[in-house]
Amino acid sequence: MTRNYRNRTDWLTPALALSVWAAHFFLLWAGSSIFPGQPAARWIAAVLTVMAGGTLYWLWRRSQNRSSTSTSGLGLAIAALGVSYGFVPAILA
Amino acid sequence: MSGTPLQDTRDAMAGRKSETGFDHDLYKLFPTHQPRPEGEIEELERIWANPKGWGLLTVVNNNYIGFFYVATAFLFFLLAGILALGMRVQLAAPMQEFLSLETYNQFFTMHGTVMMFLFAVPMVEAIGIMLLPQMLAARDLPFPRLSAYAFWAYFVGGLCFFGSLFVGLAPDGGWFMYPPLTSMAYSPGINTDFWLLGIGFIEISAIAGAIEIIVGVLRTRAPGMTLDRMPMFAWAMLVFAVMIVIAFPSVILGTLLLEMERAFNWPFFDPTRGGDPLLWQHLFWFFGHPEVYIIFLPAAGLMSMMVATIARTELVGYRLNVLALVATGFMSFGVWAHHMFATGMPGVSTGYFSAASMAVSLPAGIQVFCWIATLAVGKVRWSTPALFIIGSIVVFVMGGLTGVMVGMVPFDWQAHDTYFIVAHLHYVLLGGMVFPMFAAFYYWNGMTSETPLSEKLGKWVFWLMFTGLHITFLPMHLTGLMGMPRRVYTYLPDRGLDLLNFISTAGAFTIAAGVLLFLIDLARNFRFTTEHDAGNVYGGGTLEWLPTGMYSTRSIPLVRSREPLWDDPRICEDVAEGRYFLPKSATGLRETIITSPINAEPQYLQIMPGPSPYPVGAAVFTASFFLSLTIQAYAFAAFSGVAALLCVLRWLWETDRPILQDTADIGAGIAVPIAITGPSSHGWWALNTLMVVMAMIMFMGLFSYLYLYGIHPEVWIAPPGLAQTGGIAALLAAGLGAARLSRRILASKSKGQFPGQGPWLMAAISALLLATAIQWDWTGWTGSGLAPTASGQGATVFALLAFQACTVAISLIMALYLGYRSGKGLLVGPSNVTLDVVVRFLQYTALQGLAVALFVRLFPGV
Numbered sequence: 001m002t003r004n005y006r007n008r009t010d011w012l013t014p015a016l017a018l019s020v021w022a023a024h025f026f027l028l029w030a031g032s033s034i035f036p037g038q039p040a041a042r043w044i045a046a047v048l049t050v051m052a053g054g055t056l057y058w059l060w061r062r063s064q065n066r067s068s069t070s071t072s073g074l075g076l077a078i079a080a081l082g083v084s085y086g087f088v089p090a091i092l093a
Numbered sequence: 094m095s096g097t098p099l100q101d102t103r104d105a106m107a108g109r110k111s112e113t114g115f116d117h118d119l120y121k122l123f124p125t126h127q128p129r130p131e132g133e134i135e136e137l138e139r140i141w142a143n144p145k146g147w148g149l150l151t152v153v154n155n156n157y158i159g160f161f162y163v164a165t166a167f168l169f170f171l172l173a174g175i176l177a178l179g180m181r182v183q184l185a186a187p188m189q190e191f192l193s194l195e196t197y198n199q200f201f202t203m204h205g206t207v208m209m210f211l212f213a214v215p216m217v218e219a220i221g222i223m224l225l226p227q228m229l230a231a232r233d234l235p236f237p238r239l240s241a242y243a244f245w246a247y248f249v250g251g252l253c254f255f256g257s258l259f260v261g262l263a264p265d266g267g268w269f270m271y272p273p274l275t276s277m278a279y280s281p282g283i284n285t286d287f288w289l290l291g292i293g294f295i296e297i298s299a300i301a302g303a304i305e306i307i308v309g310v311l312r313t314r315a316p317g318m319t320l321d322r323m324p325m326f327a328w329a330m331l332v333f334a335v336m337i338v339i340a341f342p343s344v345i346l347g348t349l350l351l352e353m354e355r356a357f358n359w360p361f362f363d364p365t366r367g368g369d370p371l372l373w374q375h376l377f378w379f380f381g382h383p384e385v386y387i388i389f390l391p392a393a394g395l396m397s398m399m400v401a402t403i404a405r406t407e408l409v410g411y412r413l414n415v416l417a418l419v420a421t422g423f424m425s426f427g428v429w430a431h432h433m434f435a436t437g438m439p440g441v442s443t444g445y446f447s448a449a450s451m452a453v454s455l456p457a458g459i460q461v462f463c464w465i466a467t468l469a470v471g472k473v474r475w476s477t478p479a480l481f482i483i484g485s486i487v488v489f490v491m492g493g494l495t496g497v498m499v500g501m502v503p504f505d506w507q508a509h510d511t512y513f514i515v516a517h518l519h520y521v522l523l524g525g526m527v528f529p530m531f532a533a534f535y536y537w538n539g540m541t542s543e544t545p546l547s548e549k550l551g552k553w554v555f556w557l558m559f560t561g562l563h564i565t566f567l568p569m570h571l572t573g574l575m576g577m578p579r580r581v582y583t584y585l586p587d588r589g590l591d592l593l594n595f596i597s598t599a600g601a602f603t604i605a606a607g608v609l610l611f612l613i614d615l616a617r618n619f620r621f622t623t624e625h626d627a628g629n630v631y632g633g634g635t636l637e638w639l640p641t642g643m644y645s646t647r648s649i650p651l652v653r654s655r656e657p658l659w660d661d662p663r664i665c666e667d668v669a670e671g672r673y674f675l676p677k678s679a680t681g682l683r684e685t686i687i688t689s690p691i692n693a694e695p696q697y698l699q700i701m702p703g704p705s706p707y708p709v710g711a712a713v714f715t716a717s718f719f720l721s722l723t724i725q726a727y728a729f730a731a732f733s734g735v736a737a738l739l740c741v742l743r744w745l746w747e748t749d750r751p752i753l754q755d756t757a758d759i760g761a762g763i764a765v766p767i768a769i770t771g772p773s774s775h776g777w778w779a780l781n782t783l784m785v786v787m788a789m790i791m792f793m794g795l796f797s798y799l800y801l802y803g804i805h806p807e808v809w810i811a812p813p814g815l816a817q818t819g820g821i822a823a824l825l826a827a828g829l830g831a832a833r834l835s836r837r838i839l840a841s842k843s844k845g846q847f848p849g850q851g852p853w854l855m856a857a858i859s860a861l862l863l864a865t866a867i868q869w870d871w872t873g874w875t876g877s878g879l880a881p882t883a884s885g886q887g888a889t890v891f892a893l894l895a896f897q898a899c900t901v902a903i904s905l906i907m908a909l910y911l912g913y914r915s916g917k918g919l920l921v922g923p924s925n926v927t928l929d930v931v932v933r934f935l936q937y938t939a940l941q942g943l944a945v946a947l948f949v950r951l952f953p954g955v
Contacts, residue, residue, distance in 0.1 A: 003120075003488050003653065004140065004225055004932045005117050005120055005316075005317045005319065005653075005692060005693075005694075006111075006117075006319060006692050007319040007320045007321050007413055007691050007692050008319075008321055009320065009321050010382055011320060011415075011419075013545050014416055014419065014420075018419065018420055018423040018424075021423065021424070021427075022426065022427065025445065025449060028428075028445050029430075029442055029445050029446075032439055032441040032442045032445065032643065032797045033439065033442060033803065034803070036439035036441075036442070037439060037440070037441075041441055042441075045298070045441075054299045054706070071412045071413065074413065074416055075416055075419075075420070078416075078456065081452065081455065082424065082449070082452045082455075085449075085451065086445055086448050086452070088444070088445075088448055089444020089445055089447070089448055090441060090444075091399050092444065093440060093441045093444065
């Protein structure tokens with residue numbers, strides 16, 4: 001039992017990381033719906049994935065030393081996995 | 094020095110900063126040591142006393158409303174279960190004639206609809222309303238009358254909706270009501286309208302409950318209960334409520350569009366006039382798949398709490414579990430179109446949804462492993478809840494695995510619309526929600542009953558339900574893979590389906606036997622009470638097991654850990670002796686402490702409303718409004734709508750009453766303000782949540798517009814000229830400014846000073862400007878030759894304008910209400926809750942009008 005009455009977990013970073021996943025997913029879908037079966041959809045997916053990866057990396061850098069106990073690492077990992085996994089259909093198509 | 098808002102939030106969340114400036118050293122004053130004066134408990138009991146007899150209709154306290162809610166939701170579970178038994182008898186042998194074809198269609202539609210809309214979502218919301226105040230040690234949820242309204246709308250409307258079955262008018266198009274089957278061409282009767290309008294009040298009820306839960310969890314937690322220390326169920330309910338706010342607007346819009354197509358011939362889903370039936374599927378499943386998680390996540394929260402107790406140890410991976418809840422909430426919005434793999438979507442799109450469907454199993458898996466790890470490290474007490482919990486894990490994992498299978502596109506093409514899907518969804522829903530619910534019934538029964546339920550009977554209940562479930566649904570995987578489509582009324586003999594179907598029917602009756610035994614247990618042992626409950630039978634460590642009365646706990650404890658009852662053996666006594674916050678009524682009224690959202694620092698005292706007949710009145714007339722529309726009794730519908738509105742306004746009248754007292758002592762000499770306005774107030778959060786709901790409806794409307802343009806661009810005509818668009822935008826901007834001026838005038842007055850008629854007149858001018866703008870917008874489009882019945886463009890544009898017109902109408906009513914209050918001298922400076930709400934709603938309406946007008950007039954701009 002602690003006498004500390006402040007929240008000690010960085011919940012914001014995982015929430016932002018998952019928001020990155022959501023934005024990446026919805027934009028991928030929009031691209032594939034607007035340009036069905038066209039190479040443009042694949043290029044859009046590639047650009048979005050690079051941007052999402054960069055944003056996640058930036059969030060990871062910012063999350064370092066921000067909280068004593070943190071779930072940001074796992075949140076970022078889940079989001080990164082989701083982003084990478086989402087890109088796979090564009091490669092295989 | 095303060096940084097950016099994002100930085101401040103990060104600092105507060107990372108524990109480097111107080112959110113409110115509250116001095117944490119004051120916490121050292123608790124528990125207090127001075128003896129409390131006599132009579133405080135008696136006063137609390139008097140203030141929180143509830144009417145008896147017929148007066149119970151006016152009760153708003155969560156102990157009663159929560160119990161009524163749970164009982165009603167369980168009643169619908171039983172009714173929908175009886176429908177399932179009827180279907181299983183029909184399918185027990187080939188070529189049966191137990192049910193007619195038409196009746197069978199109504200049975201499966203009502204079974205799915207009632208289970209999803211009248212049982213599952215209301216049940217988890219009900220459990221939340223019942224448990225959350227005690228779990229958070231609040232006196233009640235922040236808007237008790239809203240809870241009462243949500244319950245009564247659901248109760249009255251739900252029973253009338255179910256009653257349609259007895260007159261042969263029940264919906265018969267399947268629980269997801271796909272057009273064109275449900276269009277006027279193929280479903281000309283009012284059965285479909287019963288579904289479309291009948292669930293309208295359920296949607297309203299669900300959103301009302303969600304607003305209550307979001308504000309309740311974020312703003313009424315006991316001091317010291319930081320986000321890190323919130324009970325898992327509170328986290329789950331928070332994610333659940335946010336998901337409702339995001340997902341339900343989509344189905345609200347979908348049902349409105351389909352009803353408009355049926356009633357007014359606006360061709361949203363008619364491909365011959367630029368509509369598209371797949372638009373319905375997108376709108377429905379954007380709600381429908383998150384709905385599965387909306388049901389599962391609160392049950393997962395209950396599981397996490399019960400697992401810790403039955404294993405007699407802390408939950409393993411609390412933070413991982415919270416993260417998993419949040420991640421599931423996010424990812425569940427990326428899987429809706431996996432219900433549409435067979436519709437011929439572009440290949441890459443199906444790939445994205447397939448990938449997201451696989452990805453969502455990651456956070457679900459994290460939760461399951463946390464539960465297994467907790468059971469493994471603890472010492473499990475083999476009680477009835479323990480059996481249901483372990484059974485739930487087994488069943489849910491089995492359902493999850495078949496979910497991964499149907500997430501793969503080629504497999505889904507084979508299994509789509511077969512009994513394999515029926516088996517999958519029942520494994521997921523029974524394992525993910527029904528079993529945890531039964532576990533919770535046994536576990537938390539001690540809070541509401543004088544005697545606990547029978548452990549011996551409970552174990553029989555579990556084994557009957559567990560074996561019955563597998564006997565029923567395991568064979569359905571095979572019948573599905575053998576090609577038996579779902580929703581068929583009968584099948585031919587000697588196709589290998591006879592025995593498997595018979596086994597499924599036998600299993601269904603085994604489940605029913607388990608449920609019947611549970612009812613017998615209830616009849617024998619359950620005795621509702623709010624005072625002399627059986628208590629903490631299983632030894633839980635969270636705050637709902639503190640000694641309570643109608644006022645919740647005598648004093649509101651300072652929370653120092655996640656399981657305070659395990660970590661502080663004296664806490665029950667200290668709380669009951671009034672040694673913590675708010676040991677008495679500080680104002681002589683119902684009240685609770687509002688705390689900050691991250692660190693739960695005390696901020697102010699909220700005065701809470703008491704019993705009132707108006708929530709039930711508003712609910713009855715809301716339900717009657719929708720049901721009258723269904724049977725085309727338009728005059729009575731109009732009467733009901735006006736009556737519902739008057740009831741709502743009357744109930745709100747008392748909630749913003751002037752209080753002479755500025756501050757209140759909440760214990761140990763700590764004084765906090767009473768009833769504040771602005772971003773720190775709980776009402777501000779509630780209105781923001783409502784505006785998110787409205788913005789989501791608008792957003793989905795704009796999506797529909799874009800989607801139909803993408804499918805049928807050839808029917809699009811040119812919008813009105815840019816000059817007109819500029820004029821409409823200027824009117825809306827003027828409306829925005831007038832609303833702002835209204836608040837400025839009031840703010841310039843000193844405390845208690847009457848500001849004259851200026852503030853409300855400016856609000857009324859703002860509303861009139863918005864009304865003029867929408868009128869101009871509407872006539873501009875009709876002048877350009879667009880008609881709502883002509884094309885998908887016309888239908889979506891006028892639907893968006895109709896939505897804006899409704900919002901403006903509400904703004905006008907609010908401005909008039911403000912004027913009436915001003916006339917009664919209730920509007921005094923420098924700030925006022927009612928004016929704050931009206932002004933912010935006007936501002937939102939202006940921004941929504943701008944978004945709609947500019948978007949549809951400038952895009953595609955041909």
